[in-house]
Amino acid sequence: MEIVKPISQYLAVMILSPLLPGVINRVKAFFAGRQGPPLLQLYYDLYKLFNKTPVYSRTTTWVFRAGPVAGVAALVTALAVLPFAGRPSFLAFDGDFIFIIYLLGLARFATVLAALDTGSAFEGMGSSREMQFAVFSEPAFFLGLAALARITGHTSLPGMFAALTGDTWRAAAPVLALLTVSFFIVLLAENSRVPADDPNTHLELTMIHEAMALDHSGPDLGYILYGASLKLWLFGSLIGSMLLPHSGSWACDCGLFVLLMLCVAVGVGLVESVMARLRLINVPYMLITAFAFSALALIFQMGRPVKG
């Protein structure tokens, strides 16, 4: 019966992740004094897109069609590695977070190539910026996870998160807080949220992720939107798992974890409501801040006795 747990966790991720953008949008609407789109808007959009007939540019080739498929496959695979509520999924091994980083790299590689396949300057611009920000966010992300490994003495994600008990927090609260902030900044940039990018604007010059998806339509766009929500879940769940208090009971932890994920979405919505988008040239500096936080956490932790 143990196998039921990872399967139901995995299904929960697959089903619940499109809820997160809905929550963000509702929070933003609340702050703007609007009513906002329904909470389940992304589900409606996906349903509609999967049933639409796409339009393809004559410039595009198989790369354009394969991009969304590869992107969503990479994320679905990454979520099969990612722990849920601090509990392992199907694949958990020493250094599994490295594999996740490279799966995210694959998703980026596929999306960017598909965008370049259209031969449009907008998409070229979006992909260029996507790669630029990745250069700054990925090291911050790696360093943050390495610091977490040093703190907990484990190198697999479930191991790290299982070791993050209340005692660990009491012993290393400042370090863990730094890491949480660093992960949150990386989340904002990697998921094209304000202040790195604006998912709402229709002015192409300011967009990154949206600009890359300009020419996609129908099921392809559906895959891209679904993949984006999975990615948001992936980064959000790192923060959720860090903050999760362990009660010991699986059902209780899972419920709490989903609640925490919604809180992360609310947090993203809050940031988007109170902040303006940064100028593009300042985004790298924001990510360097995240990198510095991760590095500081690691340096603080280096001085402590090793655990595990």
Added chain:
Amino acid sequence: MLLVLLSFVILLASAVAALCLGGRPSRAQDAGAYGAVAASIAGLIPSVQTLLSGRTETLSLPWPVPLGSFSLTLDPLSAFFLVPVFTLTALSAVYGVDYLKAYSGRKPLGLVWAAFNTLTAAMALVFTSSNAVLFMLGWELMAAASFILVLFEHEKAQTRKAAFIYLAAGGAGALLLMAVFALLGSGSATLDFSSFHSPSRAAASAVFLLALCGFGLKAGFIPLHVWLPEAHPAAPSQVSAVMSGVMIKTGIYGIIRILGFLRPWEEWWGWALLIIGAGSCVLGALFALAQHELKRVLAYSSIENIGIILLAAGLGVIGVTRGAPELAALAFAGALLHVFNHSLFKGLLFMGAGSVLHGAGTAELEALGGLSKRMRASAVFFLAGSAAACALPPFNGLAGEFLIYAGALRGINFPASVALAGVAAGLVLAVAGVLAAAAFVRAGGTVFLGEPRSERAAGAHESGPLMLFAMGALALLCLVSGLAAPFLLGPLAFAVSSGFGPLYGFTAGIQGAAPLVYVSAGGLLLLAMAAIAAAKRKVFLRGKKPAEGVTWDCGYAVPTARMQYGASSFSQPLTDFFQPILRKIGQYPVISEYFPGKASFSREAQAVFYNELYAPAAFRIRELAYRFSWLQHGRLQIYIMYIVVTLMGLLLWKL
């Protein structure tokens, strides 16, 4: 062992045959290619056997050369380097038959094949010889053969310059290596590797440094890389594949062998390797991002990958000296596995660049575009190779890097300095990985995707069947060796223990390498998920007829291909950020009239190390040498007198 000898004989015989048949290009091609393929098969059999059994074979023949002996050793380390040599040689030869056809009658193909087969023989000799004199013979033969191949297009001034720099680097390297072997062999009757004994501490460090520079000049890590991005692109593409794929690995092999002669190791050697590797890794990827020619992008990517290998070796040395055998085992295994993987995907990529050159007549990024329409198969193979080079699952690049990461993460539970080495290594891999991804997306995107940017690109044609076969085989190998990486662990363990010492051959580390199985499982899962997503997409599209249109152009009426993002625009945000390192120089006109006419704009990344370090140094040296030019006057009698005086001096000193 006899098969290795047979392989030498076939290679040299076919080289001579190709040279003699130079008048009839197609015959020369046949002789060279059949010889290379047959010799590769003959060489692969004993190499694979050695890797599977872990046994060491030796052969010694009389050779009346002072200090020398014709002794060959085929141990798992040699075999591990020989497998990619022979694999890539065979496939490059197949590729070369089609590729060189276009040059038939214009270029001496017989000489090209003779040099190519000699190059392979020389590399095989370097990897198997166990006597320093024989080793140096192979080493110099390798340099000479590749020098001829670099000069393939000698009518271009740039090529001649590249070849000259290459020659100078090779000569300097060989000089340092002679010093290394002299120090190691001092006091013994022969220069057999088995008679070497580790010198005292200070001398050992000197040997290490000399070897690092001497072999480094061949491996091409920064700052000893200046010849590499000039020479590799100049050679015919299948030769670039061999040079970048396996020839630069002779430098890595040499460093490993020399480390084997020195005991005990010093910790700072590890740090030196780690820091040089890290610099080479990050700067190589960064320079690759700024290049405008496809083969130069690939050459800089080779510098990056050599950096990765060196970084891993350094991490391993630190692990050994700090008593972390598992860390060391994983790092060494990662370094060697990356040697193997890099040879496959870099061979593939250079062949892909060759196909672009062959099909479109240029490899300038800004003149290409949209080739995947006219060169479908080549595009698939090149993009697969790019994914492998960026270490993306499910391809093979990740396997080696994952082992290095696994080793680095082992360090995390050690005291701060070891942990620092581990984290630094991992961080560098992450940074270089994403920079390399940017470089490859940029190169692959501008060459194969979008609309053609020039007439040449619009009229490109697909490569011949033999070229496609060679690329397809390598692409398949990249995928299979990625998914089957856990099966390579056995041979890898033999190679590591024969190269670095039995302690690190996974007796301790096999447990740590186990996650590689999960990475492969993840790769399979990824393929399955992609298949499901693709099938689901088919279901969604069933019964629908997708419409065709133009790319959305914001309502602009006359879009042209020149409005696309080009290679420079793609990398501009990053290259601007790293301008202090890249030092790009731009040229653009100042607009002074109200209706300016034609304008041009160019921006070029500088060869920073050549311009800022080597060119001034060479200038100083030439100035200094000029002062002593009176010693060189061309009068034979006085030269003989120099010799006599030197000999007398030595005699007196010995008395």
